[in-house]
Amino acid sequence: RTLESKTKMPEANRKIMEILKYLVGTYDLLGGRENEFRKLGTQKAVSAIQSFPTEIKELKDVRGLHGIGSETLSKIEEIINTGTCRKAEAFKVDPHVHTLRVFEGIWGAGPTTANKWYACGLRSLDDFQEGTKGYSLLSKQQKIGLRYYDEFNKKIPRQEVEEIENVVRSSVDLLGEGRFQSITCGSYRRGRKACGDVDMILTANREYIQGFLALVIKDLREKDFITDDLVTITMEGEQKYMGVCQLPGKLHRRLDIIIVPTDELACSLIYFTGSAYFNRSMRKKARNMNYSLSQHFIAPIQTQKNKVTWTGERIKVNTEKDTTRRQRRHLSKVSDSYLKF
Numbered sequence: 001r002t003l004e005s006k007t008k009m010p011e012a013n014r015k016i017m018e019i020l021k022y023l024v025g026t027y028d029l030l031g032g033r034e035n036e037f038r039k040l041g042t043q044k045a046v047s048a049i050q051s052f053p054t055e056i057k058e059l060k061d062v063r064g065l066h067g068i069g070s071e072t073l074s075k076i077e078e079i080i081n082t083g084t085c086r087k088a089e090a091f092k093v094d095p096h097v098h099t100l101r102v103f104e105g106i107w108g109a110g111p112t113t114a115n116k117w118y119a120c121g122l123r124s125l126d127d128f129q130e131g132t133k134g135y136s137l138l139s140k141q142q143k144i145g146l147r148y149y150d151e152f153n154k155k156i157p158r159q160e161v162e163e164i165e166n167v168v169r170s171s172v173d174l175l176g177e178g179r180f181q182s183i184t185c186g187s188y189r190r191g192r193k194a195c196g197d198v199d200m201i202l203t204a205n206r207e208y209i210q211g212f213l214a215l216v217i218k219d220l221r222e223k224d225f226i227t228d229d230l231v232t233i234t235m236e237g238e239q240k241y242m243g244v245c246q247l248p249g250k251l252h253r254r255l256d257i258i259i260v261p262t263d264e265l266a267c268s269l270i271y272f273t274g275s276a277y278f279n280r281s282m283r284k285k286a287r288n289m290n291y292s293l294s295q296h297f298i299a300p301i302q303t304q305k306n307k308v309t310w311t312g313e314r315i316k317v318n319t320e321k322d323t324t325r326r327q328r329r330h331l332s333k334v335s336d337s338y339l340k341f
Ligand code: DCP
Pocket: 185, 186, 187, 188, 194, 195, 196, 197, 198, 199, 256, 271, 272, 273, 274, 275, 276, 279
């Protein structure tokens, strides 16, 4: 797996990516039809540049790239020439954008919620204090998000991610009698020095997984390691937990755990390691090759006049590498360095 290795991408490309991603995030935050349109256009450029093999020195280097519109091209030109673009600079000092970003920093609040609050006249975190109108607008999760606002918005050093991993793993090993493997994914597995949360996959043979996640969570709660629950999903095909944990003397941290049968591990690893961008391009690529890639499996599909049909067949993949090798065989003429492992 190619990590998001900072050394590999040329500095100039990384700069362009960084600013374009900031624009994508801000368009998303602002919402509305126009911004949605701009967001999608800019996102296409991000995907294209992500896998661009050489340093972007001039506009003509990217002019022919598939999917980059003229508006985005002119921004890229601005970045090449000036190191920034006026749109991004304007967003950075826009109080409306600033407020929406603060609101979006409350766990459980996305762009839609942030805009709704803004429209209600709310302007800062103080407007959400207990007993206020703002407080009454918060969901149960958002109240937890607000309580730990500063803590959740601080990154977790790798070392602490490993300490958290160890607590979870020791519980899993004991309760699972050694049948379960636990793997920390997300930005940690991509090699980041500091992570937004801890994302773990627990895996064992299908016969053992039913109900197991609930046991682990209960145990971790009794140990006062898990302090709050945000989301628990326990369906037949999916077990997912999102909550809050805390090591003694450390900050409250976000913890996500999913549990998957071993036969789905490869696709789950791809999904849960991300990044979200990577997943989007992988899935799109799969789709273009008449495959459907999900967090559970990869399967051949047929597309006719925008109608997608699935035969029910799944491709057996044992490793992440299998998943893309199989795809790549059908795509030998396209070179996409981002898909190379
Ligand atoms: N994911 C995804 N699409 C999303 C959100 C998440 O495909 N909209 C996948 C890819 C992510 C993984 O789940 O890498 C974990 O999600 P996180 O939100 O924890 O993101 P990261 O771990 O990548 O970054 P961070 O350091 O912010 O936690």
